[in-house]
Amino acid sequence: MGTEMEFQGLPEGCIAVILSRTTPVDACRLSVVSKLFHSAADSDAVWECFLPSDYHSIISECSLPNYPSKKALYLALADHPVIFDEGKKSLQLEKKSGKKCYMIAARALSIVWGDTEQYWNWTTDPDSRFPEVAELIDVCWLDIRGVFSTLTLSPDTLYAAYFVFKMINPIGFKNRRVEVSVDFNGDDGSIKHVCLDGSSSGRRVAGLQRPSLRSDGWLEIEMGEFFNGGLEDKVQMSVKEVKAGNWKSGLFVEGIEVRPKLSLVSSTFQSAAESDAVWHKFLPSDFHTLLSQSPSSSFPSKKHLYIHLCHNPLLIDHGKKSFQLDKVYGKKCYMLSARTLFIVWGDTPRYWGWTSLPDARFSEVAELVSVCWLEIRGWINTGMLSPKTLYGAYLVFKPSPAGIFGFDYQSVEVSVGIAGGEASKRTVFLDAERGRRLRYQIVPRRAGIFNRARFLTSVETPPAQHNSNINNNNNSSNNNNSVDLQYPKERGDGWMEVELGDFFNDGEDDKEVEMGVCEIKSGDWKGGLFLQGIEIRPKTVPSIS
Amino acid sequence: MAERGESSEAVMLKKTEEEKLRKGKMIVGDESKAGYEEEGKKVKLVTSDGVTMEVEISIVKEMEIIQTFIGATDTDDSFIFPISNVSSHILNQIIELVKGEYDQELAKKLSHDELKEILVAANYLNMKTLFHFIATAIANVIQNKSVEFVRDFFGIVNDFTEEEEAELRKTNAWAFEGVDED
Known part of the structure; x- marks a missing residue:
């Protein structure tokens, strides 16, 4: 008995039921399958399921006109925001999923000094969806808050809040930390620091998130997120700079947008x-x-x-970072890919190349061709990490087929430090061969191997002198542990790693940790390695041998 | 119809006896329920491949087409209902799904052909819960898939002209980004 015959005979209603359990974007795409699918995919029965359950009240609250079909109503709500609540809020559906996005206009936010003309001005902006936007004339105390009831949001959805603004001749924001927070359900909430001035640059605040440009011409920065389980609750959001207390101006506030974070799972x-x-x-x-x-x-x-x-490490941040759990305690581990690191000369192909390797978790790894000035820095915010945990940072690399050179007698300086505190520094060797020789007292590699390192390094310091140098830097005796820490170890994934240092995350507030690898003193040429990134993972024991 | 299934019935009955034994221990009273509604009772169904299967009343109750039939006729225990659109393999799958309380994990183990056949069967037997369950399972399979994948999945012949299809793809262009590979 031919199943396909029977299946073709399925009524349109059955196909509509299946399509109504997909998503709006699937229904639109699958309308191309056949005439029967087209008819089912456009039916009110399907689009009724994609519209928010309270769409009847949306129609009346937003005074929407009559649309010929449910699909037309859906597309009207998805393609443009509708303004309601006397121009103080907007609603739009995220087109692919049908989930609700709201924007709260500046007028519906509570802005400290917002009604005092010398500090804040209310004006119009042709790019704004709302009749009014707030213009910051001059304040020291920048304090903007919004509250939103989650009951109107789509249930079982991860939402994020975004501060939507513009900067015109800004003063007082360059490289300044502004505190943004999202507080849900009376929890402590997440507080993070961002930089609102996207034009500013410089390494001093390289770890601070910066705004991105929206398609509507405004800038936005993520303030935090919350998972809406569908119960009645309030989410409180804020943007604050009250600590530095400097005068600030040139900020135009459109509002705060609450929209789903797209989740594929x-x-x-x-x-x-x-x-x-x-x-x-x-x-x-x-x-x-x-x-x-x-x-x-x-x-x-x-x-x-x-x-x-x-x-299995999970790739996050557009594949530029990876996330993994520590097997024993379930604590968070991250690897920052080479692409997220600050690498001096990283964009100059003579010195650093970018390539892909099958055993790397990231799509790109950096190849150190040859440099005199080796400087690599990375930043991570402690808010991302598990609290009350001692973390170590590890440089993950391996020799390239060309062969590592210039590192056998040349140590590099590595450092880890929490912003505002003192960085711990130590000296390590990136050449694993050297470490092996030192530990097991093996005589140098066979003379038959033509070693580029020795060929290129003009001055070879006697090993003995370097040993004393190591001891000075580490204030430790020449025991096995300190030697182990100074040399790369093999990882399970075919790469090598060397510890850069450690830090304790007390979990109290979000701090920035800077990690660095530096060799700029000798000025000799060195290279021949692939750099995958820097891994930050909990240290269970002070030193793993 | 009934004669065709005699041979395999014996095997089925053996299984049934064992189940009755287990059930018997669990059932405490509830004799107020009369007739076929009795807990643990079986109804005989003969499938498209001629197998007579004894199916628990609790499962048969979900098959509205049979309920209508039971309601319309004066039946006794010996009555055998023909379900000529459903094979014994698919009926067994359906029983598993109902017993498994419609866990989507179970649906993941089914082949594409089984999913389709269960949908057709659920539609024919008028099993509403099963139908919605299997529709969701199929929806999960076709989500984020290409038009070609879905045509192939359902065995559907494209009845649009080239121009019609091109036009439709143009109006829905936004829906064709980031589709999974087949």
Whole structure:
């Protein structure tokens, strides 16, 4: 009996039921399958499911006209924001998923000094969806808050709040930290520091998030996020700079937007969330965020997810960072890819190249061709890490086929430090061969191997002198542990790593940690290695031998 | 119809006896329920490949087409209902899904052909919960997939002209970004 015959005979209504369980973007695409699919995919029965459940009240609240079909209504709500609440709010549907996005206009936010003409001015802007925007004339105390009821948001959805603004001849924002926060459900909320002036540059605040340009001509910066489980709750959002207390001006505020963070695995979590309470506890509290950044496969349970995250790094931030869980304690580990690091001469192909390697987790790795000035820096915010944990930072690299050179007798200086505190510095060697020789007292490599390193290094310092140098830098005796720390170790993934230092994350507030690798003193040529990135992971024991 | 299934019925009955035994221990009273509604009772169904299967009443109750039939006729235990659109393999799958309380994890183990056949069966037997369950499972399979994948999945012949299809793709261009590879 031909199943396909029967299947072709399925009524349009059945196809509509299937399509209504996909997403708006699927229904639109699959309308091209056949005439029957087209008819089913355009039916009100399907689009009724994609519209927010309270669309009847939206129609009346936003005074929408009559649309010929539910699909037409959906597209009207998705293609342009509709303004309601006397020009103080806007609603739009995220086109692919149908989830609700709101923007709260500056007029509906509480702005300290907002009604005092000498500090804030209310004006119009042709780019604004709202009748009024707030113009910052001059304040020391910048304090903007918004409150939003989550009941109107789409349920089971990870949302983020974005501050939407413009800068015209800004003063007082360059390289300044502005505190943004999202406080949900009376939790402590997440506080982070950002820089609102996107034009500013410089390494001093390289780790601070900067605004991105929206398609509507405004700038936006993410303030934080929250998972809306569908219960009635309030989310409080704020933008503050009251610590430096300097005068600030040139900021135009459009409002705060609350919109879903696109999640490719959200359907996994809708089902997983029902039964996996236990494993939930083991997962980091922000695992939704982390997963939403990665086009990962789905997991049948949180236990599977946990185990998967312990064994497989998850690529996040457009594949530029990876996230993994520590197998024993479930603490968070990250690797910053070479692309996210600050590498002096990194864009000059003579000195540094970019390539891809099959055993790297990232699509690109940096290849150190040859430099005199070796300087690599990376930054991570402690807010991303597990609290009350001692973390170590590790440079992940390996020799390139060309062969590592210039590092055998040349140490490099590595450092790790929390911003505002003193950085710990130590000296390490990147040439693993050297470490092996020193530890096992093996005589140097066979003379038959033509070693480029020795060929290129003009001055070879006797090893003995270097040993004393190491001891001075580390204030430690020449025991095995300190020697181990100074040489690269093989990782399970075919790469090598060397520890850059460690730091304790007390978890109290979000601090920036700077990690660095430097060799600029000798000025000799060195190179011949691939750099995958810097890994930040918990240290369970002070030194792993 | 009934005669065709005699041979395999014996095997099915053996299984049934064992189940009855287990069920018997669990059932405490509830004799107020009369007739076929009795807990643990079986209804005989004969499938398209001629297998007679005894199916628990709780599962048969979800099959509205049979309920209508039971309601319309004066039946006794010996009555055998023909379900000529459903094979014994698919009926077994359906029983598994109902017993598994419609867990989407179970659906993930089904082949594309099984998914389609269960959908057709659920539609024919008028099993509403199963139909919505399997529609969701199929929706999960075709989400973010290309038009070609879905045509192939359902065995559908494209009945648009080239111009019509091109026009439709143009109006829905936004929906064709970032589609999974087939």
